[in-house]
Amino acid sequence: MHRCWTELTREIKGIPSEFAAAVSSGRPKLARLIQRPLTLEETQAVADALIVLLETTQSLQKHSSDLAVRVKQLLDNANGLHTSLSRLQDFAEFRNSEEDESGN
DSSP, X not given: OOXXXXXXXXXXXXXOHHHHHHHHHTOGGGXXXXXXXXOHHHHHHHHHHHHHHHHHXXXXXXXXXXXXXXXXXXXXXXXXXXXXXXXXXXXXXXXXXXXXXXXX
């Protein structure tokens, strides 16, 4: 389980400056500005960056799924608590007690 954002991924290194600008600014469309062929090293760096992005996406999807499960568990617990408190309030106010519901 990840305990902080930095544990979700690895650093992206060595990508061409045109791509680095897109990554660092959070503006993906800047990556389209490159107008030259990439060197073999740059191509490998871009491939490595893609792997990092895919791994990060997978980690975020897992984290989101785990969070959804926890939220559902809390909601189920809260609903159960609400029901119990409502029954207790009804009992305190001599309304719809469990004895009345069971026919006793």
